[in-house]
Amino acid sequence: MSRAKTDFVSLAAHQLRTPLSIVKWYSDFLLSGDAGKFSKEQLKYVEEIFRSNQRLIDLVNSLLDASRIDLGTFVIEPKPTDVIERAETALSKFYPEIERKKIKLEKQYDKFDKLNLDPRLTQIIFENIISNAVEYTPIGGKIKFIVKKTAKDVFIKISDTGFGIPREEQPKIFTKLFRGDIAKKIQEDGSGLGLYVVKAIVEKSGGRIWFESPSLELLLEEKQDADNLPLDKKNMGTTFFITIPLKGMMPKEGTKKLENLKNIKKSKQA
Missing domain, CATH: 1.20.58 (Methane Monooxygenase Hydroxylase; Chain G, domain 1)
Incomplete structure (x- = not known):
């Protein structure tokens, strides 16, 4: 069935x-x-x-x-890929919204040689996690985006001062079609599929994805303890972490490529 x-x-x-x-x-x-x-x-x-x-x-x-x-029909086609170029290409799609919301953006990139990654899948990963951070961070908030090299992995970290993920919803966050109550209020027409797709790509690539909310990054900056936060900040901020092996993605035969790259368009008329 x-x-x-x-x-x-x-x-x-x-x-x-x-x-x-x-x-x-x-x-x-x-x-x-x-x-x-x-x-x-x-x-x-x-x-x-x-x-x-x-x-x-x-x-x-x-x-x-x-x-x-x-x-199990999606294909993975690794080729020499500039991971920072993929990150910047994904991020650039959201610059107008970041500017509109007056979000403070901090970026930290390590230098990488080209890695054997599927460029399309790599960009889908970046676009989905950046999209969530921008969408759920309020006006005047902050996003910190890090892509660094560890001994064995590409380590990706994106922290935001958004509305966070309530504790009772956290076990469901990578579930297909799941959307939290806060997410539904902010964006009524989301699919609940983005993180499900990202998790599948990352794990098929031999990597890991996880998150924390409230964001430890935010708590350290504000020097606050999570258990003692006021009610209006109990779920404040989220940090997503992703690792992808430096050895690259393994090829996977299939019949179809994954589709969902973000398409953000502005009117060409004055």
Whole structure:
């Protein structure tokens, strides 16, 4: 029954891709200004069509990724990859939102030789953890993003001063389709699949992913003990940790690549 459900979700998601792609193409064409200028009100409508359609595309891609993970059909194709370039490419997609929310961003990167990684999967990992940090950190908050080299691993750490993860929800955080109460209030249309996909990629690569909330990084900066925090800061901040072996990812044969790279677009019209 579980296999049949996964097959059905995969089939339904595939059937949705063509009409969604058509809507994306036409709305992108309209936003480019090639079909003529719009009034501010008309532009607002077209932008909402584009954003809503993109949310559906992201959901469909997430469902396809989850089904490929469940069925074991996703492929890993390692090649020499600049891990810092992948990190910066992922982070750059969120610079406009970081600036809009006046988030203080700290970055610390070690120097790496090129590693034998699947560049697409590596970017999916970075984009998902960065997206969560930016999404759930309030205006004026702080994010610290570290990519360093240890004796055997690439060590990735991202800390934020966001709303955190309540203790009772923490055992479920990597569960497929799970979304916490705070996450639902902040972003109603999330899929609950991002961390599930990231965990699968990391573990198939021989690495680990874990987190702490409240963020020890934050507590040390504020010199506070977690047990003595006031109620409004009990869950404040989250830190995610990821390791990926320096020896790289092992190739994995499969029939499909994972899809869900973030697509963030701004209007081209003035």
